[in-house]
Amino acid sequence: MTVLVIAEHDHASLKPATLNTITAALKCGGDVHVLVAGHNAAAAAQAAAQVAGVAQVLHADGPALAHGLAENIAAQVVALAPAYSHILFASTPEGKNTAPRVAALLDVAQISDITQVVSANTFERPIYAGNAMAIVQSRDAQCVITVRTTGFDPAPATGGTAVVSAVNAVADSGLSTFMGSEIAKNDRPELTSAKIIVSGGRALGSADKFTEIMTPLADKLGAAMGASRAAVDAGYAPNDWQVGQTGKIVAPQLYVACGISGAIQHLAGMKDSKVIVAINKDAEAPIFSVADFGLEADLFEAVPALTQAL
Amino acid sequence: MKVIVPVKRVVDYNVKVRVKSDQSGVDIANVKMSMNPFDEIAVEEAVRLKEKGVVTEIIAVSCGVSQCQETLRTAMAIGADRAILVETDAELQPLAVAKLLKAILDKEQAQLVILGKQAIDDDANQTGQMLAALAQRPQATFASKVELADGHAIVTREVDGGSQTVRLQLPAIVTTDLRLNEPRYVTLPNIMKAKKKPLDTVTPESLGVDVTPRLITVKVTEPAQRGAGIKVADVASLVDKLKNVAKVI
Numbered sequence: 001m002t003v004l005v006i007a008e009h010d011h012a013s014l015k016p017a018t019l020n021t022i023t024a025a026l027k028c029g030g031d032v033h034v035l036v037a038g039h040n041a042a043a044a045a046q047a048a049a050q051v052a053g054v055a056q057v058l059h060a061d062g063p064a065l066a067h068g069l070a071e072n073i074a075a076q077v078v079a080l081a082p083a084y085s086h087i088l089f090a091s092t093p094e095g096k097n098t099a100p101r102v103a104a105l106l107d108v109a110q111i112s113d114i115t116q117v118v119s120a121n122t123f124e125r126p127i128y129a130g131n132a133m134a135i136v137q138s139r140d141a142q143c144v145i146t147v148r149t150t151g152f153d154p155a156p157a158t159g160g161t162a163v164v165s166a167v168n169a170v171a172d173s174g175l176s177t178f179m180g181s182e183i184a185k186n187d188r189p190e191l192t193s194a195k196i197i198v199s200g201g202r203a204l205g206s207a208d209k210f211t212e213i214m215t216p217l218a219d220k221l222g223a224a225m226g227a228s229r230a231a232v233d234a235g236y237a238p239n240d241w242q243v244g245q246t247g248k249i250v251a252p253q254l255y256v257a258c259g260i261s262g263a264i265q266h267l268a269g270m271k272d273s274k275v276i277v278a279i280n281k282d283a284e285a286p287i288f289s290v291a292d293f294g295l296e297a298d299l300f301e302a303v304p305a306l307t308q309a310l
Numbered sequence: 311m312k313v314i315v316p317v318k319r320v321v322d323y324n325v326k327v328r329v330k331s332d333q334s335g336v337d338i339a340n341v342k343m344s345m346n347p348f349d350e351i352a353v354e355e356a357v358r359l360k361e362k363g364v365v366t367e368i369i370a371v372s373c374g375v376s377q378c379q380e381t382l383r384t385a386m387a388i389g390a391d392r393a394i395l396v397e398t399d400a401e402l403q404p405l406a407v408a409k410l411l412k413a414i415l416d417k418e419q420a421q422l423v424i425l426g427k428q429a430i431d432d433d434a435n436q437t438g439q440m441l442a443a444l445a446q447r448p449q450a451t452f453a454s455k456v457e458l459a460d461g462h463a464i465v466t467r468e469v470d471g472g473s474q475t476v477r478l479q480l481p482a483i484v485t486t487d488l489r490l491n492e493p494r495y496v497t498l499p500n501i502m503k504a505k506k507k508p509l510d511t512v513t514p515e516s517l518g519v520d521v522t523p524r525l526i527t528v529k530v531t532e533p534a535q536r537g538a539g540i541k542v543a544d545v546a547s548l549v550d551k552l553k554n555v556a557k558v559i
Contacts (some may be wrong), residue, residue, distance in 0.1 A: 100439035109524035292539035
């Protein structure tokens with residue numbers, strides 16, 4: 001039994017979600033191999049080789065793998081799949097994009113968003129926005145899995161001494177073409193791996209106010225910034241800041257929710273945080289039902305005062 | 311150009327589901343059912359493409375129990391032209407649904423399939439990608455913008471940190487994200503019109519698809535509940551708690 005983890009990387013380094021996925025892979029049992037599929041991604045492959053617990057790194061390098069197109073990455077994984085009992089992806093936009101394509105090509109079910117490995121073929125996963133937890137068992141010969149990163153600690157990024165072997169890269173499918181991307185420059189920690197997150201809701205009232213009130217607090221705490229769906233829908237914050245059932249699932253040490261009422265879909269994305277602080281002037285807001293520390297106050301006064309006091 | 315829009319009947323997003331006491335699943339008897347919100351966005355997008363004149367026919371497809379007819383009627387009230395129900399009482403998992411949709415896609419020879427990125431019941435986020443794989447066609451998941459021109463779809467996708475644009479050769483599969491559009495309200499005259507639109511019923515057997523579940527649900531339990539903590543009086547005591555009690559800053 002050997003487990004293959006599909007690394008998430010920017011060609012130069014591994015993304016943190018890969019480390020959590022490796023921990024889940026180690027729990028499946030057997031050796032853990034990591035596939036780094038990219039273009040000029042030798043540095044990422046070297047980084048993968050240093051992760052504790054990794055037995056082997058497969059490095060596929062070619063122009064077809066430069067932009068993470070699902071058609072090509074899936075073909076690359078399927079080419080290597082026969083040697084593996086489990087194929088694990090992080091449950092991130094990239095992983096979610098590619099994993100089901102691999103599963104269907106192998107004619108196996110995918111187990112999405114696992115939060116626990118019960119045994120080699122049995123896993124726990126949330127359903128209905130985390131309002132129920134299902135234990136599911138696969139009847140297939142291979143398991144294709146996406147891993148909810150908040151369910152597993154990151155594997156140590158150093159201490160491993162895996163061998164990097166080159167594997168043949170697949171050719172381009174010709175079906176899809178990468179046209180471009182717009183990635184916002186961001187010096188803050190990544191939302192899904194941040195230790196502290198400050199998150200704003202619709203109560204902030206405008207994009208300007210969102211920035212004016214929330215940014216100083218985030219700066220002071222060295223925090224990542226998040227938002228509720230209502231705030232994102234209203235255009236106060238970028239789409240990929242959305243925390244919730246269909247956005248980012250986060251579990252930081254500290255989550256500060258400002259002006260967020262706490263719809264079940266939002267709670268689904270952050271209720272596993274270690275400490276939750278809610279600042280809201282509505283005493284009845286559902287967010288208080290999950291908050292360790294609730295401050296019933298006008299956020300326009302309380303948040304700047306908090307920033308000041310830290 | 312023909313477009314297929316698969317739609318799923320799910321527990322309404324406002325309903326907080328309860329786990330059954332025998333742990334066999336969640337109790338969905340007598341709860342409000344609606345179209346999966348992401349699929350509603352998919353229907354809306356197809357209708358807008360038709361209004362722009364690039365799409366000629368929209369076929370809504372649903373797989374499941376006979377009550378899925380209501381979901382299909384809603385899709386037709388938004389603007390789908392006709393509907394196909396793949397009727398079965400069997401439990402359907404994403405791979406099986408993808409196979410059913412592949413069979414319909416082959417039959418209808420549509421150029422585009424638009425569907426929700428995930429259903430809010432099983433939260434699987436698989437069906438669109440699986441359909442694309444089975445049909446050996448390109449995919450664009452988490453779409454925030456869709457344009458059709460010259461036999462291609464240009465799709466802007468939501469990715470970590472921003473957006474990415476890809477160009478797909480048609481036929482292609484697109485899955486919708488939240489900000490693709492805001493679905494219109496269904497009007498009464500359109501609901502009446504939808505009742506007269508054609509709705510065909512087929513079965514997995516007639517499509518030659520084996521829908522046997524590959525995953526067994528061993529049990530379903532309540533998640534660990536998080537209790538409410540305390541209310542603090544002011545910012546100073548909040549900072550004190552964070553520093554000295556929780557020790558997180």
